[in-house]
Amino acid sequence: MDKEMNIIEGGVCAPKGFQASAVACGIKNPAVERLDLMLIYSEFPTVGAAAYTQNQVCAAPVRLSASNLKSAEPRAIIANSGNANACTGPDGIVHARAMSGGVAKLLGLKQREIQVCSTGIIGVPLPIDRIEPKLSDLVAGLAYDGEVAARAIMTSDTRMKEVSVSFSIGGKEVRIGAIAKGAGMINPHMATMLCFITTDAAVSKAEIVAATKEAVDKSFNRITVDGDMSTNDTVIVLANGQAGNKTITRSGEGSAEFREALSRVMLCLAKRIVSDGERVTKLVEVQVRGAASHLDAERVARAVANSKLVKCSWNGNDPNWGRILHAVGYSGARVKEEMVSIYLNGVIAAQHGRSAGTDGGKLIDAVSGAEFTVGIDLNIGKGEFSIYTSDLSPEYVEFNRTEYSAVRRK
Amino acid sequence: MDKEMNIIEGGVCAPKGFQASAVACGIKNPAVERLDLMLIYSEFPTVGAAAYTQNQVCAAPVRLSASNLKSAEPRAIIANSGNANACTGPDGIVHARAMSGGVAKLLGLKQREIQVCSTGIIGVPLPIDRIEPKLSDLVAGLAYDGEVAARAIMTSDTRMKEVSVSFSIGGKEVRIGAIAKGAGMINPHMATMLCFITTDAAVSKAEIVAATKEAVDKSFNRITVDGDMSTNDTVIVLANGQAGNKTITRSGEGSAEFREALSRVMLCLAKRIVSDGERVTKLVEVQVRGAASHLDAERVARAVANSKLVKCSWNGNDPNWGRILHAVGYSGARVKEEMVSIYLNGVIAAQHGRSAGTDGGKLIDAVSGAEFTVGIDLNIGKGEFSIYTSDLSPEYVEFNRTEYSAVRRK
Numbered sequence: 001m002d003k004e005m006n007i008i009e010g011g012v013c014a015p016k017g018f019q020a021s022a023v024a025c026g027i028k029n030p031a032v033e034r035l036d037l038m039l040i041y042s043e044f045p046t047v048g049a050a051a052y053t054q055n056q057v058c059a060a061p062v063r064l065s066a067s068n069l070k071s072a073e074p075r076a077i078i079a080n081s082g083n084a085n086a087c088t089g090p091d092g093i094v095h096a097r098a099m100s101g102g103v104a105k106l107l108g109l110k111q112r113e114i115q116v117c118s119t120g121i122i123g124v125p126l127p128i129d130r131i132e133p134k135l136s137d138l139v140a141g142l143a144y145d146g147e148v149a150a151r152a153i154m155t156s157d158t159r160m161k162e163v164s165v166s167f168s169i170g171g172k173e174v175r176i177g178a179i180a181k182g183a184g185m186i187n188p189h190m191a192t193m194l195c196f197i198t199t200d201a202a203v204s205k206a207e208i209v210a211a212t213k214e215a216v217d218k219s220f221n222r223i224t225v226d227g228d229m230s231t232n233d234t235v236i237v238l239a240n241g242q243a244g245n246k247t248i249t250r251s252g253e254g255s256a257e258f259r260e261a262l263s264r265v266m267l268c269l270a271k272r273i274v275s276d277g278e279r280v281t282k283l284v285e286v287q288v289r290g291a292a293s294h295l296d297a298e299r300v301a302r303a304v305a306n307s308k309l310v311k312c313s314w315n316g317n318d319p320n321w322g323r324i325l326h327a328v329g330y331s332g333a334r335v336k337e338e339m340v341s342i343y344l345n346g347v348i349a350a351q352h353g354r355s356a357g358t359d360g361g362k363l364i365d366a367v368s369g370a371e372f373t374v375g376i377d378l379n380i381g382k383g384e385f386s387i388y389t390s391d392l393s394p395e396y397v398e399f400n401r402t403e404y405s406a407v408r409r410k
Numbered sequence: 411m412d413k414e415m416n417i418i419e420g421g422v423c424a425p426k427g428f429q430a431s432a433v434a435c436g437i438k439n440p441a442v443e444r445l446d447l448m449l450i451y452s453e454f455p456t457v458g459a460a461a462y463t464q465n466q467v468c469a470a471p472v473r474l475s476a477s478n479l480k481s482a483e484p485r486a487i488i489a490n491s492g493n494a495n496a497c498t499g500p501d502g503i504v505h506a507r508a509m510s511g512g513v514a515k516l517l518g519l520k521q522r523e524i525q526v527c528s529t530g531i532i533g534v535p536l537p538i539d540r541i542e543p544k545l546s547d548l549v550a551g552l553a554y555d556g557e558v559a560a561r562a563i564m565t566s567d568t569r570m571k572e573v574s575v576s577f578s579i580g581g582k583e584v585r586i587g588a589i590a591k592g593a594g595m596i597n598p599h600m601a602t603m604l605c606f607i608t609t610d611a612a613v614s615k616a617e618i619v620a621a622t623k624e625a626v627d628k629s630f631n632r633i634t635v636d637g638d639m640s641t642n643d644t645v646i647v648l649a650n651g652q653a654g655n656k657t658i659t660r661s662g663e664g665s666a667e668f669r670e671a672l673s674r675v676m677l678c679l680a681k682r683i684v685s686d687g688e689r690v691t692k693l694v695e696v697q698v699r700g701a702a703s704h705l706d707a708e709r710v711a712r713a714v715a716n717s718k719l720v721k722c723s724w725n726g727n728d729p730n731w732g733r734i735l736h737a738v739g740y741s742g743a744r745v746k747e748e749m750v751s752i753y754l755n756g757v758i759a760a761q762h763g764r765s766a767g768t769d770g771g772k773l774i775d776a777v778s779g780a781e782f783t784v785g786i787d788l789n790i791g792k793g794e795f796s797i798y799t800s801d802l803s804p805e806y807v808e809f810n811r812t813e814y815s816a817v818r819r820k
Contacts (some may be wrong), residue, residue, distance in 0.1 A: 057739025057747045057763070087732050089748070089764035122732025123765055133427070231736045274441035308718065313808050322497050322532025326641050329467025337467045338499070355533055394804035397722050 006166045007025040011146025012343045014164035015200035016242035017043045019224055021141035025130045027121060028082030032282035033061045037131060039138050040196055041076040041101060042378070046238045047205045048074040049212035050115065050221075053233040055136050060085050061091030061116040062102065062232060071206075077137035077196050077236055078138075079117035081155050081181070084192070086118070086231040095128040102132055102166035106147040115219040117194055117234050119155055121180060149224035150179040153194050157181050161272045167261050169254035174201045178265050182273030192230035193220060195269055201258060205251045209296035211259045212237045219266035223274045225306045251406035274388045277372075279395035283371045283388060291383030296333035298385040300376060303331035316324040319363035321349040328376060336380055415671055421556025424587040425572035425610035426652035427453045431796035432562035435540045438492030447541060448562035449513060449548050450606055451486045451602045454650045457615045458484040459523065459622035461630075463643040470502030471526045472642060476546050476778045482522040483615075487606050487646055487759035488513045489546075491565050491591070494602075496528070498642040504587060507537040512542055516549040525652045527604055527644050529565055529585035529591060544601035560589040563604055567591050571682045577671050579664035584611045588675050589807040592683030602640035603630060605679055611668060612651035616660045621669045622647045629676035633798045644773065647672070684798045685781075689805035691783045693725050693798060701793030706743035708795040710786060713741035721802035731759040738786060746790055755784035 008014050022261040052062050066338035068074065078099050085092050089344035096178040106387040118126065139182035142178070143146075150162040171217035180195040203211070216235055220230055275283040286305045302308055307327040321342045328335055342350040350356055367370060418424050430531035432448040460479055462472050478484070488509050510524035528536065551558075560572040582602055590605040614622070626645055651657070658664040687692040696715045701707035717737040718759050723730035731752045734808055739747055752760040754776035776782060 055736060055739040056745045057735050057750075084732075086762050087735050087747070088761065090764060092764075121759070122736060123730075124732075125765075152720040231739060277711055308802075322494075322531075322534075325467050325497050326465060326532060327640060329465040336467045337497070340467075350497065350533070352499060354497050354502075355535075388520065392718075394805055397725065397804040397807055 003180060005101055005165050005264065008166050008237045010038050010164050010177055011150055011162040012177040012179055012196060013144045013146035015175040015198045017200060017240050018177070018198045019043065019097070019142040019144055020146050021138050021142060021143065022142065022148035023134045023138045025080070027080055027127055027130060030130065035148060035152035036082045037078070037080045037134060037138060038149040039076060039078050039142065040149055040198065041107065041142055042198070042238055042240045044242055045238045046073050046075060046240045047208050048167060049209045049237045049238070051212060051216045052339045053207070053230055055231050056233050056339050057087065059061040059086060059118060059232045062234060063097040063116045064093060064096045065117065065234065068112040068115065072110060074115045074236065074238060075105065075109050075113040076107060077115045077117065077195060079119070079153055079196070080131060081119050081153050082230050083120040083126050084300070086124045087123040088125055091125060095126040096391065097129060098128050098161045101253040106135060111217045115236050117232065118193055119153065119166045119226045119232050120364065122231060131324040146177060146179065149196070151180065153181040155181060157276055158271070161267055161269050161276070161278050163268050165261060165265060167257060168189045169201065169245045169257055172243050173215060174243040174245055174268050175199065176265050178269055180273060182276060193233045193273060195220065195235045195266065197235070197237040197262070197265065199237070199239045200241065200243040200286055201239050202243060202245050203239040203245040203258065204247055204249045207255060208237060208239050208246050210250055210263050214259055215263040216264045219270040222386065224272045224302065229237050271388055273391050277390045280390040280392045281370065282391040284314060284390065285373045285386055285388050286376070287373055288376045288378070289382060289384045290378040292334045292381040293383045294385060295383070297383035299329050299331045299333040300378065301377040301385045301387040303327045304374065304376065305387045305389035308392055311390065314367060314391035317364055317368040319344050319349060319360070324374065324376070325350060327355065333378070334380065335378060341377040341379065345369070345372035346375070415575050415674070415734055416554070418508040418574050418576050418585065418731055419575050420587055421451050421560055421572040422560060422587040422589055422606060424609045424799045425585040425608045425650070427589070427610060428608045429453065429551065429554055430556050430559040430594045431548050432558035433544045434550065436539055437537055437545045440540065443559035445558060445562035445715040446492045447488070447490045447544060447548060448542050448559040449486060449488050450550065450559055450608065451517065451552055451647055452608070452650045454652055456483050456485060456650045457613060458649070459619045459647045461622060461626045461645045463640055465496065465641050467641050468640060469528060469642045470498060471528045472644060474503060474506045475525045475644065476526065477675040478510070478522040482520060484525045485523045486513065486517060487525045487527065489529070489563055489604060489606070490541060491529050491563050493530040493534060493536050494528050494532045494642050497533040498535055501535060505536040508542060509536050512545045513549065515637045516545060517600070521583065525646050527642070529563065529602055529604055532641060539725065547614050556587060556589065559606070565588065565591060565602070567686055569682070569686050571679050571686070573675055573678050574766055575671060577667060578774050579655045579667055582653055583761035584653040584655055586611070586671055586675050590679040590683060591606060591688060591740065597737040601818050603643045603683060603750070604607065605630065605645045605676065607645070607672070607675065609647070609648050609649045610651065610653040611644040612653060612655050613649040613668065614657055614659045617658050617665060618647060618649050619658055622670050624669055625673040625676045629675045629680040632796065633680045633815045635710065654736050678788065681798055684800050689803045690800040691780065691803060692801040694724060694800065695783045695796055696786070697775050697796040698786045698788070699794045700788040700790060702744045702791040702794045704795060707793035709741045709743040710788065711795045711797040713737045714784065714786065715797045715799035718802055721800070723803035724777060725803045727774055727778040729754050729759060729777050734784065734786070735760060743788070744790065745788060749789040751789065753788040755779070755786070
């Protein structure tokens with residue numbers, strides 16, 4: 001990042017006045033000892049904002065958290081991995097409320113001041129009997145250490161995702177800390193994706209809501225791994241004002257800097273989520289320009305980014321621009337085939353809707369790295385959109401073949 | 411099929427007055443001797459109808475055939491495999507016209523009386539210099555043998571797809587013969603899919619057009635393998651009237667029987683295309699009912715049938731109804747989670763949006779066969795839709811990783 005924003009240590013505990021904790025409950029498998037329940041707690045009152053999955057089938061904790069956020073500012077986030085508590089009927093709400101109510105009591109807070117999240121398998125009852133006995137250890141373990149929280153929300157993630165930054169607003173040092181988990185089902189309009197962000201900036205409620213929406217649109221809503229949309233996606237931002245800056249109001253002083261920083265933190269984690277997607281080997285940015293409209297550009301970007309055949313070809317270092325062009329054609333956007341140009345990592349592959357005659361070896365090189373861009377110019381307008389996506393590997397399919405049976409057999 | 415319709419031998423040459431032929435041109439690879447150019451010819455005038463890909467990026471032969479069909483009734487179909495002649499610029503049209511014009515001259519027909527099709531890789535110039543010298547052999551080889559044509563259009567198909575039937579209309583024996591190729595990119599609104607159908611029924615132009623549209627909607631537009639839509643999909647139906655029946659007019663005598671037979675022939679081939687899709691191990695019928703509207707039912711069916719995660723689970727015999735329910739949730743259809751029931755091959759897996767408590771072993775058995783149904787009842791209306799789809803295998807991805815590089819390296 002640039003000179004105005006410094007990467008710092010500490011994750012969600014880098015901002016002043018935030019503590020975290022995690023314990024192992026054996027939620028997925030009692031025989032395996034791994035952190036699977038975490039807590040983030042603000043010592044001071046906050047203003048909060050959140051974005052939840054748009055899937056109509058949504059998990060019980062998402063319903064409860066959305067309801068809580070309407071009636072109170074959140075002081076803490078409790079989240080488990082290993083079970084999504086989704087498609088679990090009325091018991092699901094009872095269990096989510098047991099998590100939030102239990103931890104609220106121990107913290108001396110109201111149930112509605114807790115945000116509660118779950119991630120993992122869908123349709124299996126949450127083993128609340130393994131969670132409740134651990135709540136007192138969870139609260140007792142609170143400390144200025146964010147990393148345990150980042151570890152506890154991992155599911156099939158292979159790497160912990162944590163970032164924290166500091167920057168200056170009106171002469172005061174302000175901090176943002178964030179953790180995320182991703183892996184499967186990373187998708188437009190979010191994924192089995194959790195992201196918890198803390199900041200010690202003083203921010204008005206209206207500003208935190210607007211800044212969160214803007215940052216999510218620029219980051220998590222522009223990534224896709226497999227085109228599926230999770231029942232549990234949640235982004236939560238808590239701001240406790242301990243940095244002592246003059247409160248940032250909507251479009252007021254410091255708003256631009258704060259929004260820029262929040263967006264960059266989310267984009268950083270969003271890209272890590274894609275590149276750590278299940279059995280992903282490539283991070284690909286699909287950049288569309290020259291579309292008849294912004295919406296048309298988005299249609300083209302999403303069609304290409306989600307095409308199974310296009311993603312297979314990337315996995316094989318195969319510069320198959322013809323498959324890209326065919327996805328452009330069925331995207332629903334207005335397209336003039338003979339106007340389309342396609343660039344692979346900046347190297348022109350197709351022009352006027354046909355091969356640009358570029359040497360095949362050069363094109364193979366262009367798509368052989370772990371990160372590359374695919375540029376698509378429709379050459380008929382000014383609409384632009386870009387999205388981050390991944391390849392599709394045989395190992396992804398192998399990995400996703402038997403999740404339900406494996407859990408049910410235990 | 412039932413007693414009114416008999417399966418007969420002969421493929422596209424089963425109906426009276428149709429001949430076929432095929433030759434090897436080495437289109438994909440000059441070193442490999444395999445049939446890759448075919449011709450179907452009616453000895454008598456016909457009425458014809460066709461359905462072409464709706465992809466805005468469409469192959470040169472599709473454009474030429476659509477244009478030809480507007481100005482003349484087709485007497486012959488020429489088709490090659492090994493190269494799609496798509497995304498090939500102005501040369502593509504020149505090459506397609508060389509195929510149709512060349513064969514027309516040899517047959518004593520006009521160019522516009524020829525339908526021309528190509529299937530194979532996109533974006534590589536058609537090697538017309540290997541095709542033109544073989545046209546005279548192709549025409550000289552015409553005979554009452556449909557199988558060679560079925561073989562010559564195969565690409566990654568592992569099985570030839572051919573069916574022919576006879577039935578009675580007004581006391582006269584009428585025949586329909588058909589061949590098809592599918593494999594990759596099988597999709598709603600058709601796929602890299604070719605289907606050529608001949609019939610000796612006497613049918614009016616208006617009836618053949620209406621019957622073809624109806625049959626395509628009931629068959630090829632209800633299959634999906636990978637959600638991609640090809641640049642080359644084409645269904646062509648030729649009727650030459652040699653059965654001697656009283657001409658079937660739109661909604662007139664014999665129309666119901668003819669449409670029923672045509673739809674069943676297409677559905678038979680459509681199902682074979684799915685089950686022979688690239689590295690497919692399962693044929694799954696997704697049946698949606700109880701939706702708020704027909705369109706909502708279709709949205710749900712397509713979302714489930716195209717979900718990568720759902721398809722992975724089927725590959726692993728994994729009764730992961732939670733993934734199905736999450737795809738229902740993001741389909742865009744109106745859904746009340748607590749109303750949804752899901753059946754795996756008739757065995758209830760979820761009720762009221764949560765586990766129905768069915769024994770896991772029973773559910774695994776339900777999805778372990780090579781063919782099964784997935785029933786989804788939204789329980790809020792009367793909308794229904796069903797679609798045929800497949801699983802997604804690691805081998806599919808492996809197979810699709812390097813097509814372009816492999817061809818370009820030759």
